[in-house]
Amino acid sequence: MCLGVPGRVISIxxxxxxxxxxxxRKDVRLDIVDEPVVPGDxxxxxxxxxxxxxxxESVAETLELYEMLLRENAGGEDDLMALDVRGEIAGAS
Amino acid sequence: MTAVLTATSGRVTLKQGGGGRAMRALIEKLFVRDFATMPLHNPDFSVGVGAMDDGAAIRIGDEWLVITTDSHVIHPIFFPGGDIGRLSICGTVNDLAMMGATTVLGLTCSVILEEGFALDSLEAIQSSMIAACREAGAPVVTGDTKVMGKRELDGIVINTCGIGLTRTLVRDNGLSLGDRIIVTGSIAEHGLAVMAKRHEIGIEGDLVSDVAPLNDLVASVLSGAPGAVTAMKDPTRGGVSSALHEMASKSGVGILIDERVIPVTAAVRAVGELLGIDPLHVANEGKALIGVRADAADRVLEILRAHSLGRNAAVIGTCVAERPGGVILNTGFGKRLLAEPEGEPLPRIC
Amino acid sequence: MTNELQFRDPALARSLAATLARLVDEIGRPVAVMHVCGSHEQAIARFGLRSLFPKALDVIMGPGCPVCVTDVPEVDEGVVLARQGVRIVTFGDMLRVPGTVQSLADAQASGANIEVIYSPRQAIEIARETDEEVVLFATGFETTAVATAAVILDNPPKNFSVLSAHKYIPPVMEIVAEMPGSRVEGFLAAGHAAAITGSAVFEPFVERHQVPVVVAGFEPMDILAGLVELLELIRNKTPRVANMFPRCVSAEGNIPAQKQLWRVFKPVGGKWRGIAHVPNGNLRLRDEFAHVDARKRFTIDLPSLWDYAPPALAGQCICGDIMAGIRNPRDCRLFNRECVPENPVGACMVSNEGTCKIWHLYGGVPDLEATA
Incomplete structure (x- = not known):
């Protein structure tokens, strides 16, 4: 319902x-942001x-959350796949 | 014709010029139906208005005379990477090239101006037309100028008409099962560059229109890989999606494309995400979609990539028996039917 | 950078989909869940995710598209103002939404001055450059309403005013949850709206209805992970609020934005197109902002528009049932016949997030098959 896109602050x-x-690059207003923002955020x-x-750190946290979901719900035959995927995540970060 | 008009409370709306289905419906119902019944000079060897191809073709001896016409209106008149002048030359040169007529015999240039239009803008437009003509090797051979009163039109309209001769006529309906679909470079640059300017969205970055004459690129493919090309179309308004739908439906095949290999620049991807616009729906002015025989795909790709306008060319799809007339998109997660845009895409909030 | 593309990994998505299938098996019966967010539907369609869902899982699209639920009289107000010669600026999404007689696009075609903008800031810039009256026809949920509130609080020019058709999501979930015949066992809540309101706003709802609510993001993996969590909660019979979008949503939400939102707007009851009267579902300007309230500044002569007969087809439109998840577009007699995107009868065919538009665009059956 609401198009939202993440970006990195260059200057303020x-x-x-x-x-x-x-x-x-695009100008973005900070009138209603929830916390103080500094360049790099x-x-x-x-x-x-x-x-x-x-x-x-929240992106890594989210990925960790998904990994946990997989771990908790991993059945026998898909363990390998989940392991694979975790390997990919580790490799990417 | 009445259906189209009553649908919009008796008035033409902007979406009917947006290059999507609304425009096609208007053209089919209003113009093509009656013009297409007019007797042709040489009906067995002609491509007329009923074909709704990029232009018309009339057989003369062992060659085809290709004719095309295009009116150009654009807002803003000057945009990153070009202006209405360059656009009006390239658009017509490309329509000829898409039918195989890569040597342009002549262009006409008809300019309609609004009273009060700045002369220095006109000079700038004219010099960019000349530059584009030189690039394409396409001479303007005749022209016309009219001025209309203030507010009777918006600034400037340029119509160009082009003629060319070819021995290898290429249509947009010649795809067969197994043919590969090649796009000659990264998509959606023109439409997004113009849109970012037009809506004053204030986006800065490498967003530049791709407007360019494609006749030399196409000539190198037609001569370097004879018999390889089965269909061609330039994905202008309505973007790659609209052009592929047209090629698929006229050829009676389905087209399966792989989203992951479609060339898209980082800037286009970013602006698409920001404005909620699918790059597959956005206009290009310097790209071609080329259907080629499967065994010739590598050769064509090699030729394209050797040309400055085809460096990012890629094989993006295959013609399949599934869903004739439709375009299937493999997203990497699953397959779905690709939407055909119904009008010009607008930036959206949701 | 914070690479959202990390959340588009097909391999991980397939793993999550396998988990989803296992959960549905464990539950052992067909399960229906609802997302209350058009962006979820759009992402599901765009990435072809439905092809990854287990057959026994029905993911229903709820009233999550602000454009679709903007009511006919609200569109009419915009059309009338435009016809009265006021300059209307609005979001691209709204242009083709049918009113009683005309959409804004139709009004534009008959000469009204209507401009598409991307941000409420542009409305201010346009107003600064002219002496004409400029009205922001403001639509969207609380996520967008906070942006409208911000420009209203930032000393806008005198010729600027707002016609608010903003909507507030939490109340409509009550309506949907109480709809008779509803099979919905859990809700996927809209991530970006929750960025404003916070996930805790759903606690009383869960308490009352004993159904789980999961806040989820919009990348393919966000949606799949959100569904996995939701099914876990259903399987375990532990209804609660779970936040699976912590990178954008906290429990308390964006407090500065909430303050500005409620300073400028008040919740009032009103009709959502096709749904029902939603108590506290509409956001209207508070009295102290009457000077920027287009409804107070102008006499909006709606009856002048209603001299025309409403289109007869509208009566056959089942958008409401579709948005409530009771029926789907194939149940509609108008779908893909009289009602197509070029000539929409109902709002669901207008918005990119409308179920009918999505079904139409993606071929009736949104997804063909999973990619091997």
């Missing part, structure tokens, strides 16, 4: 941040406003 002037989204953009500061 007053309530406006220049944010990098996969290589393109990640934010979630919706209609040109930052609606959330994304803590840097």
């Amino acid at each position: 002037h007053d309530y406006t941040a220049v944010v990098d989204f996969w290589g393109v 990640y934010i979630l953009n919706h209609v040109g406003f930052a609606i959330r500061r994304i803590a840097p």
Whole structure:
């Protein structure tokens, strides 16, 4: 329902941040962001406003959460696959 | 015709010019039906308006005379990577090239201006037309200029018409099962570059229109791999999706494409995500979709990649028996039918 | 960078899908869950995820598309204002939503001044550059409403006002949960709206209805992981709120944004298109913001529009049942016949997140098969 895209803050002037989204830059307003933001932080953009500061460690935390789900629910035959996948995650990070 | 008009409370809407299904419906019902019944000079050896191809072709001796016409309106007139002048030359040169007529005998240039249009803008447009003509080796041989009153049109409209001769006529309906689909480079650059400017979205980055004449690129394929090409179309308005749908439905095949190998630049991907627009629905002005025989795909790819305009060419799909007229997209997670855009995509919030 | 693409790993997605299948097997009967978010449906369709879902799992799309639930009279207000000569700026999503007589796109075709914007900030910029009255036809859920609130609080120019059709999600979940004949055993809540409200906003709902709610993100793995968690909670019969989108959602949500939201807006009851009257489901400007409230600034002469007869087909539209998850587009007589994206009868055929549009675009059956 609401298109949201994460980006990295490059610079900040007053309530406006220049944010990098996969290589393109766009001004994003900081009027309603939940926490103070500094350059280097990640934010979630919706209609040109930052609606959330994304803590840097949270991506790894989410991946960990998914891994746990897999671990908890791993049945016999898929263990290998899950292991494989965990290996890929470890390799990627 | 009435169905189209009543559907929109008796008025033409912008989406009917957006290159999607709404436009095709308008053209089919309003223009093609009656024009297509007019007797042709040499009906067995002609491609007329009923074919709704990139242009018309008339057999003359052992060659085909290819004719095409295109009116160009664009907002903004100047955009990253080009302007309406370059667009109006390339658009027509490319329509000829898509039918195999890569040597342009002549172009016409008809300009309609709004009273008050800045002369220096006009000069800039004209010089970029000349530059594009030189690039394409395409001479403008005749023209016309009109001026209309203030607010009677929006700035400038340019119509160009092109003629060319070819011995190898290429259509957009010649795909057979097993044929491969090649795109000559990364997609959606023109449409997103223009849109980012038009809606004042304030995006900065490497977003540049790909507008370029493709006749030399196409000529190198047609001469370097004779008999390899079975169909061709340039994915302008409506993007790759619209063009593939048209090729699939005219050829009576399904087209299976793999999303993961479709060339997309990082900037296009980013802007697509930001604005919620699928790059497959976005216009290109310097790309071609080429259907080739499976055994010739590698050779064609090699030729394309050796050309400056085809360096990022890729085989993106195959013609299949499944879903004739449809385009199936393999996302890597699963397969689904690719949507055909119904009008120009708009930035969205949800 | 925080690479969202990490959440698009097909191998991991297949692992999660296998887990999903095992959970459904363990539950041992068909299970229906609902997501209340059009972006979930869009991601499911875009990535072809439905082909990965087990057959016995029915993932129903709920009233999660703000464009779809914008009511006909709300569209009419925008159309009338535009026809009265006011400059309307709105999001691209809204342009083709049918009103009683016209959509905004139709009004534009007959000469009204309507502009598509991407951000409420652009509305302010447009207003600054002109003397004309500029009205932001503001749609969207709380996620978007906080952006509208921010521009209203940032000293907008005098010729700027807002026609609010903003909606607030939590109340509509009550309606859906209480709908007779509902088979829904669990909800996938919208991640970006929850970024504002926080996941704890769903606690009372879970308490009342004893069904689990899982907050999930929008990448393929987010959705699959959200469903896995939801099915676990269903299997274990432990209804609670689970937040599977911690990178964007906290329990308490975005408090500064909530403060601005409730300073500017008040929740009022109102009809959601096709759904019902939703108590506290609409967001309207508070009285102290009357000066930027288009409804107070202008006389919106709706009856002038209603002199026309409403389109006869609208009565046959079953958008409401579709959004409530009771029926699907194939049950609709108009679907893919009279009602197509070029000429939509109901709102579900307009929005990119509308079930009908998605089913139409993706070929009636949204997904063909999983990729081996």
